[in-house]
Amino acid sequence: MTNGYRFEFRPYQRRFVRTLTTNHGTWDIREGIILRLTDELGKIGWGEIAPISWFGSETLEQALDFCRQLPREITDEIIFSIPDELPACQFGFESAQEWGETQLIASVLGSEFFSIPNAPCPMPHAQFYSALLPAGEAALNQWETLWEQGYHTFKWKIGVYAIANELEIFESLIDTLPAFTKLRLDANGGLSYEEANLWLRTCDTLKANVELPVEIEFIEQPLPVEQFQQMLELSTSYKTAIAIDESVATLRQLAACYQQGWRGIFVIKPGIVGSPSRLRKFCHQHKIDTVFSSVFETAIGRLAALRLAAELSQNNRAVGFGIDHFFEQEDTWFQSLWNDL
Structure with a gap:
């Protein structure tokens, strides 16, 4: 993908089929953020921010605050300057930036994308x-x-x-x-x-x-x-x-x-x-x-x-x-x- 991108994001929630129980406690709903970067040629890159604050990452609210304060147009410089205090954001944005390089662009996101074994x-x-x-x-x-x-x-x-x-x-x-x-x-x-x-x-x-x-x-x-x-x-x-x-x-x-x-x-x-x-x-x-x-x-x-x-x-x-x-x-x-x- 090129250096400039139109940036969009959406939060999501997914409920576990059964409560996940660990030493950290119980977990019923997985929350995160889906990112979409569109470059100047119209190619789309997808990324995901899926923090687990009790495991060591930023909180979901911190990630949302970071996304909300970004402009609609972002660059590689912005992506690669995300601070270490936001590791899930680093992963999500860099993954979206790399998406086009892996040839897993928008055409992948058809019906077969949702069945991971066939992706x-x-x-x-x-x-x-x-x-x-x-x-x-x-x-x-x-x-x-x-x-x-x-x-x-x-x-x-x-x-x-x-x-x-x-x-x-x-x-x-x-x-x-x-x-x-x-x-x-x-x-x-x-x-x-x-x-x-x-x-x-x-x-x-x-x-x-x-x-x-x-x-x-x-x-x-x-x-x-x-x-x-x-x-x-x-x-x-x-x-x-x-x-x-x-x-x-x-x-x-x-x-x-x-x-x-x-x-x-x-x-x-x-x-x-x-x-x-x-x-x-x-x-x-x-x-x-x-x-x-x-x-x-x-x-x-x-x-x-x-x-x-x-x-x-x-x-x-x-x-x-x-x-x-x-x-x-x-x-x-x-x-x-x-x-x-």
Whole structure:
């Protein structure tokens, strides 16, 4: 796309089919902003701002305030000068600016756009995705449906209920999942140091069982962000890998954790991490072990995020975008937003 663009935006709301429960609390409605940039040749670029303030990004209101104060005509200079305090805005505007360069322009946004498996996506098959299971016992009732859809990697939320109950459910899940399944445990920073040790010891014990058909891939963000040094210590004390997520929500945090010695797995949420161009530069320079993950964005943000994942993933880990079952089909509400624009 060229240097000057006509800028338009619309806020959106999407209700989860079922309440999403994590250590951070419950989540019923996903809110965000769809951006449209039209260049001087009439080519359209789409972007999405999908903040999660409790995870480390700006708030939705801050993002809306930023969009409202922009002129109707904007330039690359404006896009690439968005401050680091607005990382979801950085991602949304740069993604829209890059849209034309990827040839995913307005013609893509026909009926096939709303069915992501048929859209021009670099990783179209479910086996490349990690499917998110609900917290607690509900996971035992849902994995089979997702397995039949082609998912072989699952992420299960822990640190939500009493640890004794979760460990019991975990053992049932391990006994039930088919061979060659990969399982990720995501605590969202909700464990105490003692609980984190217990989970890691339990996983190490299970991994020592050569007949265990399920691979426990890693425990994600076992401790709060402020306990980074303890997570660094734990990462060298157990065979079970640790991934950091909330600790690296933004590019600034990503660089800080790397500088402090983290060489384990980095879970990157493109929708809130910040500038895609700067993320590329960092990943190419440091060759970090990444897992790219969703922020429950729409198809627009997901396409941009998956292109980054395809380009920057080093170890072919499943991407954390298996979340479609948390929403109704996008077609109706999104087409309405499209027509409104």
